[in-house]
Amino acid sequence: MSTATRRPAPDSPMAKLGGPAKWFDDRIGLAGLAKKQIRKVFPDHWSFMLGEIALWSFVILLITGVFLSLWFKPSMSEIDYNGTYAQLRGIKMSEAYASTLDISFDVRGGLLLRQMHHWAANIFLAGMTIHMLRIFFTGAFRKPREINWLIGLGMLMLGIIEGFAGYSLPDDLLSGTGLRIADGLIRSIPVVGTYLEFFIFGGQFPGDDFIPRLYIVHVLLIPGLLLALISAHMLILVYQKHTHWAGPGRTNRNVVGYPMLPIYAAKSGGFFFIVFGITALMGALMQINPIWMYGPYDPSQVTAGSQPDWYMGWLEGALRIMPNWETHVAGFTISWNVFIPGLAVMGFLFTLLALYPFVERWITGDQREHHVLDRPRNQPTRLGFGVAGITGYGLLWAAGGNDILATHLHLSLEAITWFMRFAIFIGPVVAFIIARRWAIALQRHDRESVMHGYETGVIVRSPEGAYSEIHSPISSERAYILTAHERRPKHSLVSREDVSGVRARKQGKERLRSRLSDFWFGDEIPKPTVSELEAAHEHTHEESPVVGDGHHVGIETGGQTGGDPFELDESTT
Amino acid sequence: MRFLSTRRRHPLAGLVVVLFALVVVGGLYSAFRPASADESTTDTQLISQGRRLFVVSCATCHGENGQGVLEKEGGEFGPPLIGVGAAAVDFQVGTGRMPLALPGTQAEARKPIFTPQETAALAEYVASLGPGPAIPSKDMYDATNATPDEVAMGGQFFRTNCTACHNFAAQGGALPHGRHAPDLTNVPAKYVYEALLTGPQQMPKFSDAVLKPQEKRYIIAYIHSMATMPGYGGSRLGFLGPVTEGLWGWLFGIGALILAAVWIGNQGVRAGKKRR
Numbered sequence A: 001m002s003t004a005t006r007r008p009a010p011d012s013p014m015a016k017l018g019g020p021a022k023w024f025d026d027r028i029g030l031a032g033l034a035k036k037q038i039r040k041v042f043p044d045h046w047s048f049m050l051g052e053i054a055l056w057s058f059v060i061l062l063i064t065g066v067f068l069s070l071w072f073k074p075s076m077s078e079i080d081y082n083g084t085y086a087q088l089r090g091i092k093m094s095e096a097y098a099s100t101l102d103i104s105f106d107v108r109g110g111l112l113l114r115q116m117h118h119w120a121a122n123i124f125l126a127g128m129t130i131h132m133l134r135i136f137f138t139g140a141f142r143k144p145r146e147i148n149w150l151i152g153l154g155m156l157m158l159g160i161i162e163g164f165a166g167y168s169l170p171d172d173l174l175s176g177t178g179l180r181i182a183d184g185l186i187r188s189i190p191v192v193g194t195y196l197e198f199f200i201f202g203g204q205f206p207g208d209d210f211i212p213r214l215y216i217v218h219v220l221l222i223p224g225l226l227l228a229l230i231s232a233h234m235l236i237l238v239y240q241k242h243t244h245w246a247g248p249g250r251t252n253r254n255v256v257g258y259p260m261l262p263i264y265a266a267k268s269g270g271f272f273f274i275v276f277g278i279t280a281l282m283g284a285l286m287q288i289n290p291i292w293m294y295g296p297y298d299p300s301q302v303t304a305g306s307q308p309d310w311y312m313g314w315l316e317g318a319l320r321i322m323p324n325w326e327t328h329v330a331g332f333t334i335s336w337n338v339f340i341p342g343l344a345v346m347g348f349l350f351t352l353l354a355l356y357p358f359v360e361r362w363i364t365g366d367q368r369e370h371h372v373l374d375r376p377r378n379q380p381t382r383l384g385f386g387v388a389g390i391t392g393y394g395l396l397w398a399a400g401g402n403d404i405l406a407t408h409l410h411l412s413l414e415a416i417t418w419f420m421r422f423a424i425f426i427g428p429v430v431a432f433i434i435a436r437r438w439a440i441a442l443q444r445h446d447r448e449s450v451m452h453g454y455e456t457g458v459i460v461r462s463p464e465g466a467y468s469e470i471h472s473p474i475s476s477e478r479a480y481i482l483t484a485h486e487r488r489p490k491h492s493l494v495s496r497e498d499v500s501g502v503r504a505r506k507q508g509k510e511r512l513r514s515r516l517s518d519f520w521f522g523d524e525i526p527k528p529t530v531s532e533l534e535a536a537h538e539h540t541h542e543e544s545p546v547v548g549d550g551h552h553v554g555i556e557t558g559g560q561t562g563g564d565p566f567e568l569d570e571s572t573t
Numbered sequence B: 001m002r003f004l005s006t007r008r009r010h011p012l013a014g015l016v017v018v019l020f021a022l023v024v025v026g027g028l029y030s031a032f033r034p035a036s037a038d039e040s041t042t043d044t045q046l047i048s049q050g051r052r053l054f055v056v057s058c059a060t061c062h063g064e065n066g067q068g069v070l071e072k073e074g075g076e077f078g079p080p081l082i083g084v085g086a087a088a089v090d091f092q093v094g095t096g097r098m099p100l101a102l103p104g105t106q107a108e109a110r111k112p113i114f115t116p117q118e119t120a121a122l123a124e125y126v127a128s129l130g131p132g133p134a135i136p137s138k139d140m141y142d143a144t145n146a147t148p149d150e151v152a153m154g155g156q157f158f159r160t161n162c163t164a165c166h167n168f169a170a171q172g173g174a175l176p177h178g179r180h181a182p183d184l185t186n187v188p189a190k191y192v193y194e195a196l197l198t199g200p201q202q203m204p205k206f207s208d209a210v211l212k213p214q215e216k217r218y219i220i221a222y223i224h225s226m227a228t229m230p231g232y233g234g235s236r237l238g239f240l241g242p243v244t245e246g247l248w249g250w251l252f253g254i255g256a257l258i259l260a261a262v263w264i265g266n267q268g269v270r271a272g273k274k275r276r
């Protein structure tokens, strides 16, 4: 990387190609850099491709979006519709809406591209979301990757705003209903809300300026920002190298995988076509946002089933279950009923996500770099938090679709609302407890597998007539994977005190930290020590008639760590 | 005219005039009275048949004389029917909502219990209790030859007045207190018209002052045009809006992509083994 500023010597890899490639390389001289990059190693696992779902659907959004922008007219001036769709002919509507109808009915391939654009938007955000969950549960956000975690969050937020902006462009009934809610949110900001509204909408909602402004935001501003962030994200990724799963030969100091060219590029390129194909299939076969059914936006109309796209659904849910609280102070009305669900909930979730890596690091006291991923079960507390978050999010989602739930499950809207009002606080706690216990149970199971092998399902009867199931030892590779995580001693208050005579206040903070840390690592199942393993395996020898050999070869557990609580697991490097 | 003027002093002239007047009045009456009454039975017969049916099937909830049973303790209660008109009965009984099957719940459309003739009798009886909207005639609700302009106007009226409860594609929607507005796509035109006239349960009444008769017909035309519309752009996913779209995006879109990712991930492992 660092040698890339010089012109390459005559034996540049491009020199062999001759002709234009050489000409080009003589001037730009990126071949050396490229040569290094194409040998860059990427580890292989399906979960590492989730981010690519987001990346490729972004590319699809760019392609289809450019197509749409050739026909879309971002204007709110009123015209009479005269296109193909008979049910709306002669109706007054904005040019934006009319041009979207034209894209749908009069432009060849327009409806397909429009639907692909919208499906790709849904998949883009869903891809980012599951990618983020993967990062979270495997601890890939840990040092040194906090910056990429924050960039990722930034992209998620921008994606949500971008999607909402796109959803608002066609100026159909749902667009307008959504915008009116957004307008309400803006106005609910204490003190400055009304001024902000005037500033953003160029007057009172909806005004005439808004769609042209939104259009620039949608096709230029946010895609530009996203592109910049994606580039940064990828550069940092390449520079820091990808994380990988634990396994024999895979350490915190290396990356094991396939080189960029040809294997990884082929896979990744192939994946683009799969994403494209699935999006095209959905665009061709499944209606999305049938704006002709909604009709043009008219402030006097509403429709049952007006919801935002899924990525705003949780905020809609928060709005729907929020009690109708307002305070009147000195002539001003503070609309808690809008402010809390709309802005506070969103701010809360994203702040939590942004701070998480730093909070976890503070609690565990773990300042080291990590390039080997955690199996989620080996971090029960983190897993618990993640599952609690998913539960809360899911409940808000369900609340956002409360009318659909009510009609399809024959429930009453009030019952759903009241259930959700409690469930949103209780559900995540319950989910946390269950997920954490479950992870610990899985740890116990891992320990059993390492010590006694896996259950073969073969039952044998001994000469005395007793039945037992044969356990077969697991492969040494498997055993390595199951024992690769480190055993973490709890954050120790005493040792900290020894280091320096800390002041009382600091001590209080340390005590809190120590208590949190106790909770964090509490109930973990210790992985077997070498001596435990040997003892267990002799035992297996005795009772099992079918022992392959080598079952304790190569099983190296980290061993009991000594004074330094965080020693690198060097046993396999 | 000479024929009449020369005979106007005939002894039977008075009788002829009275008869003639009766025929005219009768003809006018039969032209303008509610249409569905069976021609073979006279009104009084119909009314008394209706009263008999009413006492048996409806009186427990609506009272002997349709005055209503208002205390809710008994479990069986119903609003007074005086002045609801024949249209209300034709709608409620014709769609099978009445007699109410489960007291205390929303009356659901189901297979009607009474024959059309019995329904007409009940309607006639209830209409005789007090004046109310009559059963509309076919030319009022029949929208099969509505022009495209009329359909488009119907769409406008539909979106302004109906989508809030019945959803943008008339698929129905949830209302407070466990009630719901039903799917309208397969409701016969006559019942749509009657529902508009009488406002069943939570639905507001759209009297002729609110929606003119021809506007009601446009709405019917629009509802029926949606039922026969081609599925532009593929499956409608139930026409329920973004909730189902999100569901499909996750289940189908992300689901298929994760399967593909797992498949590609596994491919690599095999290629790796071959090279070794």
Ligand code: HEM
Binding pocket: A058, A061, A062, A064, A065, A066, A068, A069, A070, A072, A100, A103, A114, A117, A118, A121, A124, A159, A162, A163, A164, A165, A166, A167, A168, A169, A170, A218, A219, A223, A226, A288, A289
């Ligand atoms: C990050 C990416 C993007 C997201 C999440 C996104 C999302 C959306 C959504 C949800 C819609 C509504 C589609 C509908 O009518 O059903 C939309 C419309 C639109 N988008 Fe995008 N978009 C993105 C990028 C772009 C780009 C890069 C362009 C252009 C260069 C673009 C151009 C348009 C245009 C012109 C419309 C209005 C036409 C229409 O509504 O059919 N979009 N976008």
